[in-house]
Amino acid sequence: MPSEIRRIFDPHIHMTSRTTDDYAAMYDVGVRALVEPSFWLGQPRTSPASFYDYFDALLGWEPFRAAQYGIAHHCTLALNPKEANDPRCVPVLEELPRYLLKDGVVAVGEIGYDAMTPAEDSALAAQLELALAHGLPALVHTPHRDKAAGLARTLDVLRESKLPPERVVLDHLNETTVGPAADSGCWLGFSIYPDTKMDPDRMVRILRVHGTERVLVNSAADWGRSDPLKTAHVGEAMLAAGFDEDAVDQVLWRNPVAFYGQSGRLRLEAAPPAEQLYQGNSVLRGGE
């Protein structure tokens, strides 16, 4: 029997911005679980209340939608780095603790730096403290511009926090940042995009050098050009490059389960068989 991808856990994908066709296609390639981090929706928010409706959707509506397609949905909640600079948004930090108590929340995130401002410094430090206080891991993204300096400053703030490195994933890494990130003891996150950042073959080369321990691979698919099947493409590229099925399963399933499992809140009960999935949609269709 040829080697194949057994199951996929996408540890970072913004399903709010994706279609039901995406859910169906993800199920078909093996995606059975995912984590949706709260993020910047593109349109600036004008009040903290706008976050609360979004958080409620990540805890209620989106898991319901995912379940119709046989996929277990979890989320991470936070004030995102970009909106940490907007005084209209910062008060969300006062309400965040009561959301972090909810069952579907498996980490604080995504947090980190965007433009590396003092406002981002304080939002990052405050939210690392919240993660520690709630016994949750943290999803820390590294900035898209000026990556090396952004990572160095992120690692400084992490060292000042009491959150242990094994409870932190540093995301959007690439060849220039993977070395120092690996030395920090944090988990290593890689976002695979169609035409920027990492692609599947570059990812395979990194796995050859750094191994498969503590590595998370995600599609980070959102409202921009992105592809929710990139996790599967990495699995295929790994198999083509000679990694065995077990190594693929470690990267695409067991690693994200181990990282987010630190929350004690993963819900990975068996998905219903595919034949049953596309029928219970009357509630969703009613919303059209």
Ligand SMILES: [Zn+2]
């Ligand atoms: Zn993201």
